[in-house]
Every structure is written in structure tokens, then in C-alpha cells.
Amino acid sequence: MAYKTEHITQQLRAAREGQKVSQRELSARSGLTQSHISQIERGTMEPGLGSLVDVARALDLEIVLAPKKLMPAIRNILESSSASNDVLTSDQRKLVARLERSSAQYGYGVGTSADADAFKDSLGLLRHLPLTPDELDILRRAANRLENSQTDKMSRQEMGAIVREIRQLRNAAVHRDRDDAIPRSAYALDEEDDDA
Amino acid sequence: MAYKTEHITQQLRAAREGQKVSQRELSARSGLTQSHISQIERGTMEPGLGSLVDVARALDLEIVLAPKKLMPAIRNILESSSASNDVLTSDQRKLVARLERSSAQYGYGVGTSADADAFKDSLGLLRHLPLTPDELDILRRAANRLENSQTDKMSRQEMGAIVREIRQLRNAAVHRDRDDAIPRSAYALDEEDDDA
DNA sequence: GGGAGATATACAGGATAATATATAGACAAT
DNA sequence: ATTGTCTATATATTATCCTGTATATCTCCC
Incomplete structure (x- = not known):
């Protein structure tokens, strides 16, 4: 029924989720009801x-009417910043991987199983969230300490x-405000490319 | 009554008039009634x-939701096509064309496909934005290096x-402030003028 | 298993967009 | 003047948005 405008409303949802704003919060900021927002999205x-x-406006977005001709250029600009969305240094990726490996190998013999679960959960999140240096x-x-402990008991x-x-x-990474961005070096290209 | 959306609807009118399309014609293309269009505008x-x-869509426009932060850059692009109908030296045009040709011929065997996309997009932008000498x-x-690489592998x-x-x-071109203009010598206009 | 936060659904009613149609005013060109 | 095109405006009817409120479902955390 709303095929025509799907791409737009999906952008809205993406932006809201990207900024980690709940529909309720957005409802408060925008003046629409939560119910309404849900249906729109x-x-x-x-x-x-x-x-x-x-x-x-509530999401700090602006609506632009752009000639189709210029869309590639504009997409380029939009992506250049949304790139910082999932820009994790390869360092970070590797560290998370190391920690997962170590902890798995190390076994969960030490520490409660609840600890182990919390640990895995945290690592899962840290795989996606940006961190400061x-x-x-x-x-x-932490990775170093864990790896050393392999030999002499921890x-x-x-x-x-x-x-x-x-x-x-x-927790810090999850609740970080999106605006105090983390300065990133050059860039890190992955896959990702969308169309309509 | 419609203060919030005035800027948008005015853009619509500007685009329609710019393309010399009557409300009737637009009505036919878009499916709205002429009366409706008049009230909107x-x-x-x-x-x-x-x-x-x-x-x-009937005016070949696309609706974009852009972070406020990026608006200067985007305005830059939008104005680049409408206002100063290209103040690019023919040199720049030719260089971009050469680069596109080379990279296409050269194939994307080298470099990730993401690299290739980034490259093409960058060129697309450089086709429209002014550069310093x-x-x-x-x-x-860059063009020279790329062309030489055709023979001996790169x-x-x-x-x-x-x-x-x-x-x-x-990046430099996109984020350059429009006012600290680049001094251009007299000549600037070449071929190029397309319509639909 | 309970509780909290978040999202999806449901339904009533008042508000308004959108249609179809018709007409009036402005401005050219023959 | 007449004809034609374009735009603004009017009215009536239908369709849909939007609110308010309430509830259901889901997920995560304790």
C-alpha cells in the first residue's frame, strides 16, 4: 500500500536505530504518537x-529534492559519513577475535557460567561498536592477560x-552518544551496497 | 498553515518551472489533479x-534524507549543476574522462570492488566540482601513472x-567552501548541454 | 518467572488530504 | 474581441491520516 515511500521510511528507521533512539523518545521529540511512528516505519x-x-527534524535529518542525475554524487557523500558507522579498525576486529579464541580455548572452567555468557555477549557487541583508542x-x-594465563593458571x-x-x-560503547564521534584514520572499506 | 513544508514545495515549483512544465502537464505525468498541484505549490x-x-518522480527528482551535518557538501553539489553551469576547465573534464577510460580498460582486477566503486564515484564528483591548479x-x-600501468603491471x-x-x-573539492572561489581565467565553456 | 523497555496492533473520532469537476482571472497570440 | 493556455479558487464527496488510548508481543535483564 505504501510501496512508493518505502525507501524513505526505511531510511527513517535506519536513522533512528543508528542514533539509538526509541520510538517513544522519537515520539516525544517529534510530537507524533509512538503508534504512528511504528506504522510509518x-x-x-x-x-x-x-x-x-x-x-x-527530530533525527537531525533534512529533506532534499535532488535531480536524479546527481544522485551518485550525493550517495557518495552520504556513504562517506555512514561509513564511519561501521568503521572498526581491523585492530579492534582482531582483538575481539583473539579474545573469543582465548576464552573458548581457556574454557569456562574458571568463572561462573553466567560470567562466561556475559563475556561472550559483550564480545558480540564489541564486534560492532566503535571504541576509542x-x-x-x-x-x-585484556587479551594479553588472558593469553598469558593459558600457561600459568589464572x-x-x-x-x-x-x-x-x-x-x-x-556499556560505554553501547550508550555512547553518536555525536561525539570517534576520529578515524583514513577509512575502511567493506562490502555493502544498496539499491532500490 | 503549511509553514513547515514550504521550502520543499517551493523547490517543487522551482523545479517544475525550471523544466518548463505546466501544472496540467505535471498533473498528467504524476496522476495528481492540476487543482491539487496548485494548492501544494x-x-x-x-x-x-x-x-x-x-x-x-514526474520531475526527475529524488527525495533524500540527509544528516544536517552533510548539508553544506550536498548543497555544494546541487548548486554545482544549477547555478554556475560548470566552471571547469576543459583540462579537468578531459582528465576525468581519461581516468575513467583508463580505469575501465584497466579493469577492476586489481583492487577490491569496493575500491573500484569508490573510485568511480569520486570521479563522478570530480566531474562537477572545481579544482585548484x-x-x-x-x-x-594520477592519469599518467594509470595509463603507464597498462603496459607494465601495476x-x-x-x-x-x-x-x-x-x-x-x-573530499577537498566537496567540502570546499563555495565562497572562497577558485579564480578562473576567462575561458571556461565547452561543449556539453543535454536535455531529456 | 517476574519486570522493564521497546515495538507492533487495534479501534474510535475528528481533521485533513485527495478526487472530480467547474469556473474565474491573467496573459499571449491570431 | 476571441481563442487558447496557464494558474488559482470553489464545492462536494471520498479516502486517509493522525491522535489518544489501550493492549499484545518480544527481548533482555534481574
């Missing part, structure tokens, strides 16, 4: 232009400390 | 998103370097 109904503008350092040191307490540390990292 | 009523999309020089040297790293260079040019 799902494509159940087609919003009026007024509603679209309200929501966009300092935080990367913490990650690095105390339950030390293990708990690491788990706690990682969890803190996770 | 005058701001008498606020269109639904569906109507906006229909009209936009120095930047033109960089472009020239390393993946060297290719990456070129891609990076072009991308830097792109």
Missing part, C-alpha cells in the same frame, strides 16, 4: 509530508576482573 | 508523502595509492 501507512518533516588499549591488555578473581572490564567497555 | 495545503513522491596537477599525474598497493589520492581530491 513498517509501511502500514503513508505519512503526510508534515509528519515526515517533524520526524526528520584508550578503550582499544584496555581491550588489548585465579578466578582475575578472570572476574577481566569479565567486568570487558563489560564496562561494552 | 501555493502552500494552501500540505501534501501527503505519496503525492510528493509522485510529483518528484595544484589539484589539477595531481589529477594529471601493484595492488600502487593502485590503492591512486584510489586514495583521488578520494582525497574528492
